Amino acid sequence: xxxxxxxxxxxxxxxxxxxxxxxxxxxxxDKIVREFLNANVRLKILAAKPEFINSxxxxxxxxADETEIxxxxxxxxxxxxxxxxxxxxxxxxxxxxxxxxxxxxxLSVALDGIQDPGNLGTIIRAAAWFGIPAIVCSKExxxxxxxxxxxxxxxxxxxxxxxxxxLPEFLTKATEKKIPVFGTMLEGDSIYRHRLxxxxxxxxxxxxxxxxxxxxxxxxxxxxxxxxxxxKPGIESLNVGMAASIVLSEFSRRNE
Numbered sequence: 363x364x365x366x367x368x369x370x371x372x373x374x375x376x377x378x379x380x381x382x383x384x385x386x387x388x389x390x391x392d393k394i395v396r397e398f399l400n401a402n403v404r405l406k407i408l409a410a411k412p413e414f415i416n417s418x419x420x421x422x423x424x425x426a427d428e429t430e431i432x433x434x435x436x437x438x439x440x441x442x443x444x445x446x447x448x449x450x451x452x453x454x455x456x457x458x459x460x461x462x463x464x465x466x467x468x469l470s471v472a473l474d475g476i477q478d479p480g481n482l483g484t485i486i487r488a489a490a491w492f493g494i495p496a497i498v499c500s501k502e503x504x505x506x507x508x509x510x511x512x513x514x515x516x517x518x519x520x521x522x523x524x525x526x527x528x529l530p531e532f533l534t535k536a537t538e539k540k541i542p543v544f545g546t547m548l549e550g551d552s553i554y555r556h557r558l559x560x561x562x563x564x565x566x567x568x569x570x571x572x573x574x575x576x577x578x579x580x581x582x583x584x585x586x587x588x589x590x591x592x593x594k595p596g597i598e599s600l601n602v603g604m605a606a607s608i609v610l611s612e613f614s615r616r617n618e
Contacts, residue, residue: 364409364430372409372440372452378505385455387507391447397517399425403453409440410449442509455507460498460525462535468561469613470496474529474577475568476503476602483514484603485566490518492610497522500529533580536563542582545573546605550584553609558616564609569602585609
């Protein structure tokens with residue numbers, strides 16, 4: 363039976379400060395835990411109902427440093443979800459250092475002050491689907507290891523490198539190397555008519571403020587997703603997660 367101290371320890375990882383201090387984060391749900399195990403990621407702690415643990419091959423169980431058999435009520439105490447699944451796991455954080463030349467080799471996404479964890483998770487999932495290997499976030503963006511980001515990404519963080527850096531520095535280096543920067547803006551050209559390439563940075567702005575004024579000078583190509591007909595009451599623009607999916611889809615289609 364899992365101890366109260368370990369239960370409190372796992373629960374505390376819902377807060378960013380504790381995740382940063384311990385360099386750990388939590389994943390939840392049968393599917394996500396299995397995906398991490400199938401990718402041979404080591405788990406610091408696997409806490410799961412007995413039927414989940416019994417369903418795992420012996421070689422996958424060996425990837426867990428500690429295995430705790432828990433009840434549904436115990437999972438509920440540790441979970442960030444209203445309805446917990448059968449398993450959760452604690453994993454070591456990775457805070458990769460950005461290597462600019464690697465990011466500049468193809469298409470990448472830059473996020474300016476994204477605040478909603480569901481949006482970041484959706485963008486990571488879309489990037490993984492369309493083969494975008496890197497996302498570069500401003501330091502003001504929501505934490506990658508926020509439980510809601512992890513849930514929304516549905517395991518896609520296994521396939522996309524997410525960096526946090528100062529965007530002016532990043533975009534300055536891109537400009538020096540003549541890397542195009544595609545900024546999503548209401549006054550841009552239709553993405554369906556604008557020339558798109560296999561290399562560049564797709565810059566997406568904050569949910570309410572859009573792209574920061576100090577980043578606009580770095581934009582070489584302003585693009586816009588046109589709607590059908592006139593705007594409708596209550597619908598002034600697309601959610602940034604939706605916009606990212608559409609933009610990445612169009613880049614992917616053009617580069618087939």
